[in-house]
Each structure stands twice: as C-alpha cells, then as structure tokens.
Amino acid sequence: MPASTLVLAALLFAPLPHMPPSDDRPFWSDRPTGAAFEHRIDGRIAEARAIRERLLGVRGRRTIANTLTLYDQLQRQLEGAGNQATLVAAVHPDSRLRATAEAAAQRVSALGTEISLDRRIYDALTTMDTAGADAATRYYIERALLGFRLAGVNKDDATRARIRALNEELVTISQGFNRNIREGTRTVTVDSAGELGGLPEDYVTAHRPGADGKIVLTTEYPDAIPVLTYARSDDLRRRMRIAFDTRAFPGNMAVLDRMIARRAELAHLLGFASWADYATADKMVGSAAKASAFIDRIAEASAAAAQSDYQRLLERKRQDDPSATAVNRWESGYLRELVRRSSYDFDSQKVRPYFPYEAVKQGVLDISSRLFGLTFRRVSVPVWHPSVEAYEMFEGGRRVGRFYLDMHPRPGKFSHAAHFPIRAGIGGQDLPEGALVCNLPGGTVGDPGLMSHDDVVTMFHEFGHLLHTQLGGRGRWLGQSGVKTEWDFVEAPSQMLEEWIRDPAVLATFARHYQTGEPIPAALVRQMNRAEAFGRALDVRAQMSLARISLSLYDRLPAQVNTDSIVQAVGAAYLPYPPMPETHFQASFGHLDGYSAIYYTYMWSLVIAKDLLSGFDRSDLLAPGPARRYRKAILAPGGSAPAAALVQRFLGRPFSFDAWRRWLDSGA
Numbered sequence: 083m084p085a086s087t088l089v090l091a092a093l094l095f096a097p098l099p100h101m102p103p104s105d106d107r108p109f110w111s112d113r114p115t116g117a118a119f120e121h122r123i124d125g126r127i128a129e130a131r132a133i134r135e136r137l138l139g140v141r142g143r144r145t146i147a148n149t150l151t152l153y154d155q156l157q158r159q160l161e162g163a164g165n166q167a168t169l170v171a172a173v174h175p176d177s178r179l180r181a182t183a184e185a186a187a188q189r190v191s192a193l194g195t196e197i198s199l200d201r202r203i204y205d206a207l208t209t210m211d212t213a214g215a216d217a218a219t220r221y222y223i224e225r226a227l228l229g230f231r232l233a234g235v236n237k238d239d240a241t242r243a244r245i246r247a248l249n250e251e252l253v254t255i256s257q258g259f260n261r262n263i264r265e266g267t268r269t270v271t272v273d274s275a276g277e278l279g280g281l282p283e284d285y286v287t288a289h290r291p292g293a294d295g296k297i298v299l300t301t302e303y304p305d306a307i308p309v310l311t312y313a314r315s316d317d318l319r320r321r322m323r324i325a326f327d328t329r330a331f332p333g334n335m336a337v338l339d340r341m342i343a344r345r346a347e348l349a350h351l352l353g354f355a356s357w358a359d360y361a362t363a364d365k366m367v368g369s370a371a372k373a374s375a376f377i378d379r380i381a382e383a384s385a386a387a388a389q390s391d392y393q394r395l396l397e398r399k400r401q402d403d404p405s406a407t408a409v410n411r412w413e414s415g416y417l418r419e420l421v422r423r424s425s426y427d428f429d430s431q432k433v434r435p436y437f438p439y440e441a442v443k444q445g446v447l448d449i450s451s452r453l454f455g456l457t458f459r460r461v462s463v464p465v466w467h468p469s470v471e472a473y474e475m476f477e478g479g480r481r482v483g484r485f486y487l488d489m490h491p492r493p494g495k496f497s498h499a500a501h502f503p504i505r506a507g508i509g510g511q512d513l514p515e516g517a518l519v520c521n522l523p524g525g526t527v528g529d530p531g532l533m534s535h536d537d538v539v540t541m542f543h544e545f546g547h548l549l550h551t552q553l554g555g556r557g558r559w560l561g562q563s564g565v566k567t568e569w570d571f572v573e574a575p576s577q578m579l580e581e582w583i584r585d586p587a588v589l590a591t592f593a594r595h596y597q598t599g600e601p602i603p604a605a606l607v608r609q610m611n612r613a614e615a616f617g618r619a620l621d622v623r624a625q626m627s628l629a630r631i632s633l634s635l636y637d638r639l640p641a642q643v644n645t646d647s648i649v650q651a652v653g654a655a656y657l658p659y660p661p662m663p664e665t666h667f668q669a670s671f672g673h674l675d676g677y678s679a680i681y682y683t684y685m686w687s688l689v690i691a692k693d694l695l696s697g698f699d700r701s702d703l704l705a706p707g708p709a710r711r712y713r714k715a716i717l718a719p720g721g722s723a724p725a726a727a728l729v730q731r732f733l734g735r736p737f738s739f740d741a742w743r744r745w746l747d748s749g750a
C-alpha cells in the first residue's frame with residue numbers, strides 16, 4: 083500500500099470538519115518521472131475517494147460546513163489532478179511522459195464522471211441546511227446541482243452505466259484527436275531561397291537551405307503565418323494553405339465522426355434532442371436555437387461590409403491579373419496585406435521590429451502591474467523544459483500567484499495558444515498556479531523573435547485569461563474560482579484587454595525598436611489600426627462560419643453529419659472564396675473537441691467585451707481607477723455570481739450590442 087493511502091486512511095477518522103493543508107508548492111517541484119507522476123496523480127485520486135467517503139459518512143444534519151466544504155475539497159483534488167495531467171500531456175518534451183499523463187487524465191476523468199453520477203452526493207447537497215448561507219454560496223449550490231442533473235444523476239442505473247461508459251470513451255477520443263493535431267505537423271519544401279520572396283529578412287535568415295539546397299517549412303504558426311501573409315509565390319501560399327488545412331488528416335476524420343456520434347448518444351440519454359442543445363443548456367445563451375439565432379444576427383450584420391471587403395481584394399488582384407474573377411483562400415491574407423500597403427500606407431512588417439519577444443513579454447507584465455497594482459518576479463523553480471520561465475505575482479508584498487511561460491514551438495507540443503490552469507486559487511488556502519502555452523517567435527539564440535502585431539494580441543489575450551484566473555482565485559470556494567463563470571463569458575475579459583495593445587500610449591511604454599531603442603511612433607500605431615480595421619467584416623464572417631460549423635456538426639442526428647459536406651457548405655454560404663475540396667481543416671480544428679458546439683462563444687464574448695470598454699477612459703487606458711473598479715466587479719468575483727450580473731454591476735446596466743455594432747461599422 084503506498085504511503086499516501088495510509089495517510090488517507092488516518093484522515094478518514096479525523097474529526098470533522100477537517101481542513102487539508104494549504105498548497106503553494108511549484109507544480110513541477112520534484113521533477114517527477116513517469117512513475118512518480120503517476121503516483122502523484124493516483125495519490126490525489128485516492129484522496130478524492132477518501133473525501134467522498136467522509137462526505138457520505140456524515141451523520142445528522144447536513145450543513146455547509148460538513149458537506150459543501152468536503153464537496154469543494156473533493157473537487158479540489160480532482161481538478162488539481164486533471165489540470166496537471168492535461169498540461170503535462172500537452173507540453174512535456176518526452177512523449178512517454180505525455181502518454182503517461184494522458185492515461186492519468188483518463189483515470190481522473192473516470193472518477194469525475196463517477197462522482198457526477200453519484201446520487202448519494204447529489205442528495206447530500208440537496209438536503210443541506212442553507213439557512214444563513216451568503217448569496218455566492220447559494221449560487222454555488224444551485225450551479226453544482228444543475229451540473230449533477232446535466233450529468234445524468236437522476237437517470238436509472240442502466241442509463242447511468244451507459245453514460246459513464248460514453249464519458250470514458252469520449253475522454254480517449256478527445257485525447258486521440260488532440261494528439262493527432264499536436265503530432266500532425268506537416269512540411270512544405272521549397273527549392274531555393276528565391277521562392278521565399280516577399281518574406282521578412284529575419285524569416286529567410288532563420289530558414290537556411292539544407293545540404294540538398296532545399297528549405298523545409300513547417301505548419302507551425304511562426305513558419306506558416308508569414309508565408310500566408312507575405313510570400314509573393316502564389317504556389318507556395320497555396321501549398322502552405324493546403325498543408326495547414328490538412329493537418330491531422332486523414333487520421334482525425336474518423337476520430338471526429340466517433341466524437342460526434344458518442345456525444346449525440348450521450349445528449350439523447352440525458353434527455354436532449356442534440357449535443358448542441360445539451361452544450362448550451364448552462365450557458366448565458368441558454369439554448370442551441372438562441373446560439374443559432376445569434377450566429378444569424380452577426381452574419382447578417384456583417385454581410386454587406388464583408389462583400390465590399392472582398393471586392394477590394396479582388397480589385398487589388400486584378401491590378402496584377404486583369405482576368406481574375408475570384409480571390410482564393412490562400413490569397414486573401416496576402417492581398418489584404420497589399421491593400422493595407424496601397425490604401426492605408428501601412429506595411430505590417432514595419433511594426434515587427436518594435437515587437438521583439440523579450441520586450442513584449444516585459445510589456446505584458448508592466449501593463450498588468452500598472453492596471454492592477456501587481457508586481458512580478460522571475461523565480462527559479464523546476465520547469466518541464468529549459469525554455470520555460472517561472473514568475474511569481476505579488477500584491478502589497480504578498481505573493482498572490484505563480485505562473486509559467488512556455489512560449490515557443492517545439493516538436494510534439496500543443497500547437498495553438500492557451501492558458502492552462504494548474505492549481506485553482508482558494509482564499510487563505512491555495513496559491514493559484516497556471517501556465518501560458520503559446521507558439522510565438524523567438525526563444526533561439528541570435529533570433530530577436532520579432533512578433534507580428536497579431537502575435538502581440540495573442541500574448542495579451544492569453545495573459546488576460548491568466549490574470550482572470552489568478553485574480554479571481556481568492557474566494558471561499560474552488561468551485562467558483564477564477565474563470566468558472568458561464569463559458570460564453572470567459573473570453574470577454576481577454577478580448578477587452580486586446581484593446582490596450584492598439585493604443586499608441588500603451589504601446590509606447592514597451593514597444594521599442596530592437597536595434598535603435600526608439601519607441602513605436604504614435605502615427606505608425608494609428609496607421610496600423612486603420613489598416614487592420616480593413617477586412618474586419620470578412621473576419622467576422624469567417625468567425626461565424628466556424629461558429630456555424632461547430633453548431634451544425636452537433637445539432638442534428640449523427641447519421642446526417644458528413645463533416646466534409648458541412649464544412650464545404652458553410653464555407654460557401656458564409657465566405658466569398660471558391661471551395662478547396664482538397665482540404666479538411668476540421669481535422670485540426672481543436673475547438674471541435676474542447677468547445678464542441680459552442681464556438682459562437684468567441685463572438686458572444688466579444689459583444690460583451692466591446693461594451694465593457696465603455697466603462698474605461700479611452701483617452702487614458704492606463705488610468706488605475708477604472709481598472710481597479712473593473713477588477714473588483716468582473717475579475718475578482720470569478721464564478722460567484724451570474725456573468726450578466728457582474729457585467730451589470732460594472733456598467734450599471736445590462737450589456738447591449740451597440741458598442742459591438744459601432745466597432746463593426748468603424749471597420750467599413
């Protein structure tokens with residue numbers, strides 16, 4: 083019997099309520115190998131089981147103290163274990179440890195499902211005496227019970243057994259889907275540096291020919307995006323687009339079909355007509371029908387402007403090719419760049435020298451300091467890869483968080499950008515910990531890591547999730563910590579923060595030319611903003627095509643779902659480009675797993691984000707007053723009240739579409 087189990091056996095007989103020790107250890111402290119990592123996760127699983135027994139063993143009157151407290155601690159063990167396993171599976175350089183972590187995540191998830199279907203726990207929470215409980219605690223109980231019902235706790239034994247089996251199968255399907263994407267990087271080979279015409283000099287320098295004279299490019303973001311934006315060679319862009327949109331193809335096609343079929347079955351067992359109905363039931367939007375109407379509303383609002391954006395791209399193409407009748411998908415980013423140069427006198431390469439990775443990183447930290455009164459200190463604690471940096475966050479001399487920056491690509495690593503929570507904060511108990519995992523330029527000796535403005539936006543955005551998670555991690559309950567608000571609100575704080583790095587005064591605080599040290603000129607920033615607004619409506623339509631694909635794959639019987647047909651049909655309905663039947667981008671559309679039917683949440687959140695901005699002084703975005711008020715109203719409460727109520731608290735009224743509409747129109 084492992085030592086931790088003995089300790090747990092002893093804990094079972096401890097007097098109630100028992101508060102476990104607080105946790106502030108750096109997550110990778112003992113640099114666990116495969117066996118040690120397994121042992122760590124299984125120790126938490128055992129602890130979670132032990133807490134469940136204590137919760138069920140309570141005699142007499144059930145109270146917040148003897149029941150909800152234990153329930154929250156049970157979630158603390160489960161969530162911590164799940165977070166650690168998920169992160170390690172996504173980032174560890176050793177593929178064997180990634181596989182160990184995936185297996186551990188399956189065990190955590192299996193126990194999570196078991197608990198969510200445990201009628202005894204549901205009954206315990208239902209029969210608690212809640213007299214005297216504060217509003218946040220009541221809301222916690224309400225949401226927890228809703229979660230149990232949505233999980234199927236009220237179903238009969240046979241149905242719950244099937245639900246359990248489906249959930250377990252879905253975990254392995256999801257892991258397979260993500261693994262295929264992580265490991266599905268493709269390459270595009272060019273014959274000589276001559277084919278890289280139009281690409282920035284530092285890009286060409288970083289991609290030297292091999293012994294055979296050929297240059298190999300990958301579909302990782304720092305390789306692929308510049309090609310699609312700048313490469314003069316139409317053939318190179320076309321080949322890159324195809325390679326990029328066939329990542330994880332064909333491997334993930336059958337995996338995706340199975341995911342859709344199992345989710346549909348699960349939704350039916352739970353009493354919903356479709357997975358889309360199920361997935362929207364506990365969101366702000368409330369139902370698949372309302373999500374669909376939202377997509378229609380946004381798509382309609384942007385239709386005319388998107389068409390005129392497209393015409394401008396086509397006119398630009400005709401300058402070089404008078405017989406052109408259409409703009410292809412692989413040309414759109416490139417032509418957009420040309421229009422920005424000719425009509426807005428703006429070349430997006432001109433801003434890159436002001437965005438070397440190290441300076442941007444410091445800028446993210448400094449701006450967060452100014453806005454929220456925080457300080458950051460680099461610390462030397464164990465990390466999973468030498469390129470990963472660790473920081474601690476302080477406020478008034480007190481340490482309030484820790485995070486890791488894993489910012490550059492490497493083989494086998496998660497290929498998108500995201501904040502991975504590691505440990506949720508609980509006031510007075512656990513120090514929040516998280517990791518930013520991105521794939522940005524830089525990270526190699528001699529490469530200044532010049533970032534595009536989009537890269538800078540991405541970094542601020544992801545850091546926004548980290549701040550929300552950590553600043554919202556001081557409440558009483560883990561179940562309301564950080565971003566545990568309605569899912570379709572989660573993006574809003576990060577999207578709002580993006581506005582800061584379009585502001586000349588804010589940018590001038592950190593964006594300095596990597597060779598001359600000159601701060602980025604305000605005129606250049608204004609030019610950039612004008613130029614970037616061009617194509618906004620096309621972007622909105624592209625977003626809505628993704629939202630519609632995500633909803634359509636899950637809002638009907640799986641027998642009616644052919645992912646290729648839906649992707650092609652939605653593309654044709656929402657976007658002006660000719661179809662590319664040789665691509666299958668759904669195979670690498672990771673959100674179809676994590677977000678499933680609810681990709682609309684990005685635009686839903688953006689509508690709110692644009693409105694939230696109206697609570698700030700646009701002429702002085704760094705003013706601490708509104709930022710502190712915002713932090714208190716929106717970030718600090720985490721999930722302790724409905725998101726709409728938090729927004730109303732900050733704005734003094736319910737959110738509306740007006741600010742979003744003005745933003746859309748100003749892009750025309």
Ligand SMILES: [Zn+2]
Nearest residue numbers: 543547573576
């Ligand atoms: Zn985000």
